[in-house]
Amino acid sequence: MLMRSMLGMIGAYLLGSIPFGYLLVKYVFTNRMDVRTIGSRSIGATNVGRIAGAKGGILTGLLDIGKGIAAVVFVGKLTANDPWWMGMAVALAVTGHIFPVWIGFRGGKGVATGAGGYLLLSPLAVLSSLVLWAVIVYAKRYISLGSIFATASIPFWIWFWGEKVLHQSQQEIQPLVVTAALTGGLIIFRHRENIQRLLAGTERKLGARVS
Numbered sequence: 001m002l003m004r005s006m007l008g009m010i011g012a013y014l015l016g017s018i019p020f021g022y023l024l025v026k027y028v029f030t031n032r033m034d035v036r037t038i039g040s041r042s043i044g045a046t047n048v049g050r051i052a053g054a055k056g057g058i059l060t061g062l063l064d065i066g067k068g069i070a071a072v073v074f075v076g077k078l079t080a081n082d083p084w085w086m087g088m089a090v091a092l093a094v095t096g097h098i099f100p101v102w103i104g105f106r107g108g109k110g111v112a113t114g115a116g117g118y119l120l121l122s123p124l125a126v127l128s129s130l131v132l133w134a135v136i137v138y139a140k141r142y143i144s145l146g147s148i149f150a151t152a153s154i155p156f157w158i159w160f161w162g163e164k165v166l167h168q169s170q171q172e173i174q175p176l177v178v179t180a181a182l183t184g185g186l187i188i189f190r191h192r193e194n195i196q197r198l199l200a201g202t203e204r205k206l207g208a209r210v211s
Contacts, residue, residue, distance in 0.1 A: 005085050008075035012089040015071045016096025016113055019103050020063040021048040029056045036106055040194070040204070043100075044108035046143050050204075061112045068093050068116025083121070083172065087179025090117030094183050098190050110187045111147045117183075118154060121176055124165075125157035141205040144194035151187045155180045 021043035025035040029052035039047045045064060049057020068090055075089035076082075094110035094117075119126045133150035137143055155177045162173040197203035 001079070004078040005075075005082075008078040008085060008089060009092050011074050011078075012071035012092035013096040014101070015067050015074065016093030016110075017100035017102055017107075018067060018096075019043050019100050019107060020067075021045065021060040021108060022103055024048060024056055024060055025051055029053075036103075041106075042108045043103075044097075044110075045112055047108075064097065064108070064112035065116035065119070067097065068113040068118070069120055071113075072117045072120045083175040084179070086121060087175050087183075090114055090121070091179055091183045091186065093117055094186050098186060109147065109190045110183075111151060114151065114154075114183050114187055118158075118176075118180060122154075122158045122161065122180075124161040125154055125180075128157040128161070129153050137206060142198065142203055143206055144191055144203060145198060148188055148191050148195070151184045154184055 022035055025043075025048055026032055029048075033051070035041075035043055035047060035051060039050045041047070043060075045057045045061035048060040071089045071093035072086050076086050079085040090113075094114045096107075097110045097113045098107050099105040100107040115126055115130075129150040132153055133146040136146035136149055140146070158176045158180055159173060162168040162176070194203060
């Protein structure tokens with residue numbers, strides 16, 4: 001069982017490492033441009049969208065969400081749907097997205113990949129955090145600010161829906177709360193430059209494009 005679980009963790013990391021945004025910008029939407037040299041230097045949907053437009057950003061986001069989903073499904077099959085390992089699969093997929101082995105460990109922020117994983121594990125928590133994200137982005141026009149607060153809220157929403165509404169046991173809730181907090185910490189750490197720019201008032205707002 002332990003060997004299968006370890007194999008699942010490696011697989012989750014490798015799935016998360018697939019740099020869809022980098023590949024789309026370089027081989028589909030531009031003539032060999034490296035998305036990591038432009039804008040926020042991220043391979044995620046927001047930065048891709050600044051370069052390739054809405055089509056490129058949406059496609060990147062959907063593929064990155066798919067990585068998180070695939071990681072959870074893969075690890076679930078190897079571990080008999082153990083919630084601890086499935087929650088860790090999200091953390092490893094996000095780690096892969098942030099530090100992708102295929103392109104020199106320089107990746108994205110991990111928001112979409114994390115959302116994809118928890119969309120399977122706690123869909124109500126993800127939907128609640130999405131509403132929070134939309135409200136913040138609508139009010140402030142900063143995608144990064146919405147992403148930070150939405151990510152930080154996921155453990156709370158897992159607890160709220162699980163204990164207060166669905167009346168799940170601690171054995172069901174605790175693994176997801178703990179691993180969501182770990183995953184959220186990784187994502188927020190990756191947003192540290194955005195946080196500095198937000199504090200300085202130099203962060204790009206929604207709709208800004210790069211030349």
